[in-house]
Amino acid sequence: MNPVKKKVQVIEYEREPVPENRTKSAASFWGLFSSEHVAGTELLIGPLFVVHGVAAIDVLVGLVLGNILAVLSWRYLTVPIAIKHRLTLYFHLEKIGGRKLVILYNLANGLLWCFIAGAMISVSASAVSVFLPVEQPSLDAVLPESLSMVLLVLLVGLLISIIAARGYDAVSRFATIAAPWMVVMFIALGISTLPDLGIHSTGEFWEKANDVIWKGHNQPGFIKFTFWHILFFSWFGNMAWHIGMGDLTIFRYAKKASYGFASVSGMFLGHYIAWICAGMLYAVQLQADPSNTTVTPGPMASSTMGFAGVLLVLISGWTTANPIIYRSGLAFQSVNSKWSRYRVTLVAGGVASFIAIFPGLSMRFLDLAALYGLILMPMGAVIFADHYLMKPLGMVSFFAEKRNIPFYLPPTIAWFLTLGFCLVLNLYSGIQVFFLGLPGWFMAVILYLVFSLYYQRKFNQA
Amino acid sequence: MRRVTLLRGLAVSGLVLIFTASVLYAAGSIMRDLFLYLLVAGTVLWFGGILIARRTGGRHATEIPNEHKN
Numbered sequence: 001m002n003p004v005k006k007k008v009q010v011i012e013y014e015r016e017p018v019p020e021n022r023t024k025s026a027a028s029f030w031g032l033f034s035s036e037h038v039a040g041t042e043l044l045i046g047p048l049f050v051v052h053g054v055a056a057i058d059v060l061v062g063l064v065l066g067n068i069l070a071v072l073s074w075r076y077l078t079v080p081i082a083i084k085h086r087l088t089l090y091f092h093l094e095k096i097g098g099r100k101l102v103i104l105y106n107l108a109n110g111l112l113w114c115f116i117a118g119a120m121i122s123v124s125a126s127a128v129s130v131f132l133p134v135e136q137p138s139l140d141a142v143l144p145e146s147l148s149m150v151l152l153v154l155l156v157g158l159l160i161s162i163i164a165a166r167g168y169d170a171v172s173r174f175a176t177i178a179a180p181w182m183v184v185m186f187i188a189l190g191i192s193t194l195p196d197l198g199i200h201s202t203g204e205f206w207e208k209a210n211d212v213i214w215k216g217h218n219q220p221g222f223i224k225f226t227f228w229h230i231l232f233f234s235w236f237g238n239m240a241w242h243i244g245m246g247d248l249t250i251f252r253y254a255k256k257a258s259y260g261f262a263s264v265s266g267m268f269l270g271h272y273i274a275w276i277c278a279g280m281l282y283a284v285q286l287q288a289d290p291s292n293t294t295v296t297p298g299p300m301a302s303s304t305m306g307f308a309g310v311l312l313v314l315i316s317g318w319t320t321a322n323p324i325i326y327r328s329g330l331a332f333q334s335v336n337s338k339w340s341r342y343r344v345t346l347v348a349g350g351v352a353s354f355i356a357i358f359p360g361l362s363m364r365f366l367d368l369a370a371l372y373g374l375i376l377m378p379m380g381a382v383i384f385a386d387h388y389l390m391k392p393l394g395m396v397s398f399f400a401e402k403r404n405i406p407f408y409l410p411p412t413i414a415w416f417l418t419l420g421f422c423l424v425l426n427l428y429s430g431i432q433v434f435f436l437g438l439p440g441w442f443m444a445v446i447l448y449l450v451f452s453l454y455y456q457r458k459f460n461q462a
Numbered sequence: 463m464r465r466v467t468l469l470r471g472l473a474v475s476g477l478v479l480i481f482t483a484s485v486l487y488a489a490g491s492i493m494r495d496l497f498l499y500l501l502v503a504g505t506v507l508w509f510g511g512i513l514i515a516r517r518t519g520g521r522h523a524t525e526i527p528n529e530h531k532n
Binding site for chain 1: 481487
């Protein structure tokens with residue numbers, strides 16, 4: 001009997017709570033997190049820790065503690081709100097601040113996604129560059145250094161953008177298939193660097209970790225990373241998703257709040273093992289040629305794992321860039337639903353490809369990742385305050401929905417003033433971007449409550 | 463169904479091959495050339511096995527689409 005292909009209509013519950021009987025098993029979340037957080041970005045982050053001169057003890061212990069804090073943030077901040085309302089982040093924000101706030105948020109998100117996608121395009125291009133006579137950018141490069149590399153990046157970006165514009169499903173399915181392979185390949189990558197690093201027994205690891213891999217000397221032009229940098233980066237590297245509440249959309253399918261612990265799989269496979277293995281890969285490159293300080297994952301992986309390593313870089317970069325460009329297109333399209341999704345996605349891909357030609361983006365990826373989370377984080381603080389603090393303080397939560405307001409100002413004011421506050425802390429107090437998330441989160445909560453108090457009183461009097 | 467299980471088993475053996483090859487290489491038991499070939503062989507087994515299993519109708523019902531982050 002021939003199998004009958006049925007067209008299944010997927011119900012995403014975009015504007016309604018997920019029903020209890022549609023929740024997913026804990027295993028789904030463990031699998032999802034382990035695959036989502038082993039991505040092309042890890043190939044930049046691990047080496048950049050070495051570039052920033054982190055010491056072995058700081059990276060190995062700082063990552064454990066930072067990742068535990070990230071897991072606890074998901075478990076105790078994001079998931080309880082997600083399973084209480086079971087709404088997407090966007091619909092949740094719309095109820096708090098109105099439709100126009102969501103458009104503003106989408107624009108910011110779409111633009112930031114273009115930057116992340118740009119970094120991933122350059123990662124994929126570095127894989128292709130292994131087979132071509134292309135000059136690799138230097139570590140301190142900000143602007144493009146070679147025309148051939150620019151053309152290669154644009155070509156790879158164009159291909160990725162066209163695939164993204166043609167639809168999400170196929171790439172998403174491929175990413176799901178590739179995820180377990182990528183996890184094993186990252187582990188194999190780390191193991192296979194051991195002979196080159198001179199590690200032949202477990203007893204030698206600690207000595208080589210200190211003397212060869214994480215020596216504690218930062219490259220010129222890159223700030224020295226300490227234990228605290230590592231802790232805060234690993235905690236806030238995914239700030240947009242946990243305290244920024246981006247993962248409300250995923251966890252609305254969770255049956256219980258304890259499913260938040262599933263993030264352990266992503267944090268410790270992706271943000272511990274993969275970062276450490278990628279750092280070891282960079283150490284091999286430095287050991288072979290101390291003057292070769294550039295962070296280009298393609299040639300690095302090729303030298304250690306040959307063709308399979310090139311495939312790892314290509315696939316991890318591509319499967320990360322593709323859905324990001326697709327979602328960036330959707331975010332921009334939300335401004336005007338009449339715009340063609342295909343064209344808008346192509347434009348988003350074009351912007352990402354243009355950004356990708358600047359090697360400074362990859363070489364400064366840690367700053368970019370921290371900034372990405374920081375810019376979106378205040379909306380998470382607003383959601384937290386709206387959920388837990390409005391009622392005890394005698395105010396109304398989901399105010400825009402209940403009063404039918406298209407643009408409720410307090411969330412937007414809290415958002416922009418928080419970013420201004422963070423900018424002041426950065427410029428005048430010298431607090432680096434990696435540490436701004438924590439004071440920024442508290443400031444966003446306070447500002448949202450103060451302005452809500454004022455607006456809701458004014459509105460009720462009117 | 464049996465064929466799908468067999469193909470999935472083949473795919474998983476690809477991952478086991480990749481891991482084992484890297485351990486053997488690190489231990490100095492195999493040469494670099496063989497290590498690189500085994501990595502490619504493991505990769506082919508994984509993607510070949512899983513893709514053919516899915517075409518044969520073995521897609522897992524509870525799969526959630528993947529969206530890589532960082």
